[in-house]
Each structure stands twice: as C-alpha cells, then as structure tokens.
Amino acid sequence: MLDTQDDGYMTADGRKIGGVAMEMKNITLRFGGVVAIKDISFDIRWGEIRAIIGPNGAGKSSMLNVISGFYHPQEGDVFYKGFKRPRMRPYQVAQQGIARTFQNIALFEGMSVLDNIMTGRLNHMNAGFLKQALWWGPAAREEEENRAKVEKVIDFLEIQHIRKTPVARLPYGLKKRVELARALAAEPEILLLDEPMAGMNVEEKEDMCRFVLDVNDEFGTTIVLIEHDMGVVMDLSDRVVVMDYGKKIGDGTPDEVRNNQEVINAYLGVAHD
Amino acid sequence: MLYREAGDFKTTYASDNQTFPIRFDRYGYYLVLAVAFLVVPMFINDYWANSIVVPFLIYAIAALGLNILIGYCGQLSLGTGAFMAVGAYACYKLMVGMPGLNIVFVILLAGLVTAAVGVLFGLPSLRIKGFYLAVATLAAQFFLIWLFTRTPWFFNYSPTGMISAPTRSIFGYPVTGPSASSVTVYLVCLTFVVALAWLARNLTRGTLGRRWMAIRDMDIAAEIIGVNPLMAKLSAFAVSSFLVGVSGALFFSVYLGAAEAGEAFGIDKSFLVLFMVIIGGLGSILGSFLGAAFLVVGPVLLKLLLVNQFGWSTDLAAHLEIMIVGALILVFLILEPHGLAALWRTIKDKLRLWPFPH
Numbered sequence A: 001m002l003d004t005q006d007d008g009y010m011t012a013d014g015r016k017i018g019g020v021a022m023e024m025k026n027i028t029l030r031f032g033g034v035v036a037i038k039d040i041s042f043d044i045r046w047g048e049i050r051a052i053i054g055p056n057g058a059g060k061s062s063m064l065n066v067i068s069g070f071y072h073p074q075e076g077d078v079f080y081k082g083f084k085r086p087r088m089r090p091y092q093v094a095q096q097g098i099a100r101t102f103q104n105i106a107l108f109e110g111m112s113v114l115d116n117i118m119t120g121r122l123n124h125m126n127a128g129f130l131k132q133a134l135w136w137g138p139a140a141r142e143e144e145e146n147r148a149k150v151e152k153v154i155d156f157l158e159i160q161h162i163r164k165t166p167v168a169r170l171p172y173g174l175k176k177r178v179e180l181a182r183a184l185a186a187e188p189e190i191l192l193l194d195e196p197m198a199g200m201n202v203e204e205k206e207d208m209c210r211f212v213l214d215v216n217d218e219f220g221t222t223i224v225l226i227e228h229d230m231g232v233v234m235d236l237s238d239r240v241v242v243m244d245y246g247k248k249i250g251d252g253t254p255d256e257v258r259n260n261q262e263v264i265n266a267y268l269g270v271a272h273d
Numbered sequence B: 001m002l003y004r005e006a007g008d009f010k011t012t013y014a015s016d017n018q019t020f021p022i023r024f025d026r027y028g029y030y031l032v033l034a035v036a037f038l039v040v041p042m043f044i045n046d047y048w049a050n051s052i053v054v055p056f057l058i059y060a061i062a063a064l065g066l067n068i069l070i071g072y073c074g075q076l077s078l079g080t081g082a083f084m085a086v087g088a089y090a091c092y093k094l095m096v097g098m099p100g101l102n103i104v105f106v107i108l109l110a111g112l113v114t115a116a117v118g119v120l121f122g123l124p125s126l127r128i129k130g131f132y133l134a135v136a137t138l139a140a141q142f143f144l145i146w147l148f149t150r151t152p153w154f155f156n157y158s159p160t161g162m163i164s165a166p167t168r169s170i171f172g173y174p175v176t177g178p179s180a181s182s183v184t185v186y187l188v189c190l191t192f193v194v195a196l197a198w199l200a201r202n203l204t205r206g207t208l209g210r211r212w213m214a215i216r217d218m219d220i221a222a223e224i225i226g227v228n229p230l231m232a233k234l235s236a237f238a239v240s241s242f243l244v245g246v247s248g249a250l251f252f253s254v255y256l257g258a259a260e261a262g263e264a265f266g267i268d269k270s271f272l273v274l275f276m277v278i279i280g281g282l283g284s285i286l287g288s289f290l291g292a293a294f295l296v297v298g299p300v301l302l303k304l305l306l307v308n309q310f311g312w313s314t315d316l317a318a319h320l321e322i323m324i325v326g327a328l329i330l331v332f333l334i335l336e337p338h339g340l341a342a343l344w345r346t347i348k349d350k351l352r353l354w355p356f357p358h
Helices: A060-067 A090-095 A113-119 A129-134 A138-156 A172-185 A202-219 A230-236 A254-258 A261-268 B013-017 B023-043 B046-072 B080-097 B103-126 B131-150 B182-205 B207-217 B219-224 B229-256 B267-280 B285-309 B314-335 B339-353
Strands: A020-031 A034-045 A049-053 A075-080 A098-100 A190-194 A222-226 A239-244 A247-252
Touching: A020 A060, A034 A060, A034 A075, A034 A222, A034 A239, A034 A247, A049 A060, A049 A202, A049 A230, A060 A190, A060 A222, A090 A098, A090 B219, A098 A172, A113 A138, A113 A172, A113 B207, A129 A138, A129 B182, A129 B207, A138 A172, A138 B013, A172 A190, A172 A202, A202 A222, A202 A230, A230 A254, A239 A254, A239 A261, A247 A254, A247 A261, B023 B182, B046 B080, B046 B182, B046 B207, B046 B229, B046 B267, B046 B285, B080 B103, B080 B131, B080 B229, B080 B267, B103 B131, B103 B229, B131 B267, B182 B207, B182 B229, B182 B285, B207 B219, B207 B229, B219 B229, B267 B285, B267 B314, B267 B339, B285 B314, B285 B339, B314 B339
Parallel strands: A049 A222, A049 A239, A098 A190, A190 A222
Antiparallel strands: A020 A034, A020 A075, A239 A247
C-alpha cells in the first residue's frame, strides 16, 4: 500500500497521512573516496513521523544534512513539494520551512533561553534595518508579536522557569528541550530531529516522546527522526528507513522493518562460516 | 534593600523587554543622563574636558563600535585605528569640500563612508575567522594609514601632511577649530554618544543582534536555522565601522583639531580600543563605556595621584603609570575574565539580597 502513488493513508490510530512532501531520488554522497550515502531513495509524507535508523556510521546524520542543505549530494535530487530543489544554502532551506535540531547540541551558549528561541523566529521577522535601529513602530510591534508566539512554544515545552537563564548554565536534558523549542518556534512544515533522546534518562525520554507526539498531533508537523532507542522508534514512528553502510536495507512500517531479515542481520550481526 | 526587583511586575512583553527592566536601574539611568546634560556643563573646564571627559566619550563610541563587531558578532578586528582614520579623513574632505554642510551631517556622512570601507575590508570574514581574520584586518590598518600618508589628495596637498579642522558651528556656537569652547564640544560629543549608544542597544536587542550573536556562538547552526552569514557579518562590519568612523571624525574634528594619520591613528589605537572592549566586557553596551572609562580616566587619575599628591617627577610617574595600568589590566582579567560589565552584574546580584543574603 505504501508504494502506490495515492494521496496518503490512514494510520492505525486514525491519523490521516497526506501525500508526498519530500522525496529523495537516488542520493549518493561522497567525501573523497568515502561513500557516505549510496544511491538511496525514499519519501516523506505530510503529517507522518518518519524515522531513519541504522548502526553508527550508517549515514543517517549525513542524510539529514543533505535534507537541510548542509551537504550537497554528488548524485541524485531532492524533490520538495513536487519540485526538484535546486542547490541551496542551508539558510535558504530553513526559509522554506524546514527546521532541525542537532545531535550534539548546537545552541547559542552566550544567549539566554528566550533569545535562543527568538532566533528560531528569524525567518518570520523582517523589519528593516533603520526601523530596528530606532526601535520604531513596526520593529517594536514585530518583536512583541513574535515574543508572544515564542511564549506559546515555551508554555508548550514547559520551560517557563528557565526563560531568562543563559543557555550555558542549563543541564543537558533541558538544553535538548530548548533546542527543540528553537526549532518549533520557526513553525516548520518539516522538522528534522537528530537523536533527540540521546543521553537522556528514562523520564526525560518519556517527556521528549510526549513532546514529539504532541507536536505532530497539534501542529500537524511532519517529523523526520533519527534515533537509536529502538523502543522509542518503533512506538513513535509511522514508517522507518533503515540504513547500513550508506545503503538502504529496509523501508516500511515498524512491524515490516522489525521482521526484515537484512535489518536483523545488520543489528545483530551474521555468523560467517 | 536599596536595589530590588520584588514587586516590580511586568504585564506586557514590551515592558519586560525594555533596556532597564528594573525600576531602580531605570531611574539611575535617567539621573545619570540629567547630570551629564544639565549639571556637568556648568562645572566643566578646559582641563577636565580635554584630558578626561571628551576623550572618554569619543573612545566610548569607538569601543561601542568594536564591541558590536567582536563582542556581538565574534569577528576579530585589529583595524580600528585605520577605520577611525577613514572617519577623520572623510570628515576633513567633506568639511573642506562642502563648507555649507552642517558639521553634524558631515560627521554622520564620514561614518557612512567608513561603513562602506569597513564592509569592503570585512569581505575576508566570509572565508576566514579568528586570528586569521585579525591578520587580514591588520592589513587594512597598515594599508589605509599608508594610503592616507602617501596620497596628497587626502590632506589637500598641505606641506606638513597634516589635516586641520576649519571652524564650523552649530546654532552659532563654534564646535570645531580653535574658538570652540569646551562646553559645546562636550555637549556635542555627549549627544553623539547617547544617540549612538541608543541605536546600538536597539540593534543588539532586536533581530539583527540575535543574528550577530548566533553567528558568534555557532556559525554553522546559525546558518542552518536561517541566518544568512554574508548579510550578518557584513552588517556587523558596516554598523561597527560606522560607529568607529564617527568616533574618528569626532576625534579629529572636535578633539585634536589637527591630525596626521600615522601618528593619531596608528596600530596603538587599534589595540587601545581592543583592550577597552576586552576589559569592559565583550558583548555588553555598558562594558564599552566601562572599558573606555578605565583606560582613559585610569592613567589620568594615576598621574594626578603620583605627581600632585606624592610630588614625584613627571617622567617617573609616566613610566609607573604604564606599569600600573598594565598590572591592573592583568589583575582584572584574572579576577573577572568577562570584564567590568560582568563585575557590575555580580555586584547587582549581590545587591539584590543585601543586607540579608540568606
């Protein structure tokens, strides 16, 4: 059913998944002689939670970097909203409504939590230079409107108490949450999460899962997720891409992937005789 | 107890976002402004104006400019002296070329010229960062000074190679030239400082400031969340050079009166302003003022103390002064690496609970 060119499908829990939002076609990415991604194709549909899993070094983060325009694949194309995406700088990709978080937290350490999340709204703020310099009319109004939106995200992620704390002082789990807040503040259409639960304890993981599901549910945001915790991946995601050594070895619902012999081999190893 | 924020509730985002959210701070700021504009002009004399207050105000603008570049946008620059020279020479050429133009516009235009030159020399920042960028701006320092001393057009073929400011007035009061009184000079500089500090504060607390800080803290992440690094870096160079250019124009026209590029705007100026920014506090408007005050007022106070109080000879005092200021810089940097502004923040935090810290 997944391979037909229809306009989406219904999930078991009754969510409607839309048509294809983004499609990777035969992506190959090389760094000199190292082939990080080998001829991979898959699609991402509107409204779904799409996981990318695989052992370390499989090329998952490289794939995310291709989507966010940080790496440019040597072969293959990215189709977004039905059109082939030209070669773009990462900030142009961000302006198209794709936000992301990073595997190693990439917050702006010198700024407060509030300012960090406000940077997520950059693409929605366009008061001119002089108006900003004079803090005049439109600039001040824009600042307040966007502050109100940011406060909604802060409420949503339950980080009101650290609003004005410098990010450098926060513990790891909260930093991850602030990073998610910054990505959410951009009101993205597609949200890329690179190991959002890495290094967290069970409680923090549960919180984060709840936030991911809520984001998807309340805002209808399409989510692409890289995660190593198999329990989390199998519970959260609608469809899973499995990568190993830069190749795609599986693609489908969590159940299909779980029973795929190649995936089992990649994760558990194969006996060589 | 003196200084508290309890009970000072904010009901709008605008009031929460203001520059001085604590009432005590706000009234303190108004008080300082009132004293500076109303009380100081009544008492100021030539000595205080020329040796302390006016250089402090002018260096404060330069430090503010450099702080935007280094402290907010993270782009290291050693070309401050040269950019001040661009402001000074642009000011001179405009004063001579357009005698009818008001001196205020001349100084602002000189700032704009410097902004353009700053953007030009900021272009390497798109490719290189850190110490390597500092070396690239060092090239600007040497090239521009060489240009100004070797090209007679810049100093209108004067035989001495100096540029000197003709008399210009605002509302009939001479501001530049030998007949300018210290009160007018002081008020003009103060007005520039207050206006430019306000502009700088607005820019750094808004979207542009957040773009700069994002580039400073992590440029790759900044680009991925949507900051155009080209625009962010070049706008920081433009704003920074504008401020530095205005300060150079003021330094030449209202303070020195006559200047020669190599002497007045050499590499030592670049380092002096850099030290002000580092000692005052990177990424802080207040820090720029504190740093400028420390390095301008400090030596003068020391000299007063050593020569007038202890009766030591002037040359001995001059040497000791350099050593003591150097030692103080070291002590401050060890005790508080984030500068005087961070020290001030700590004092405020302590004051909030004083006298009952537990």
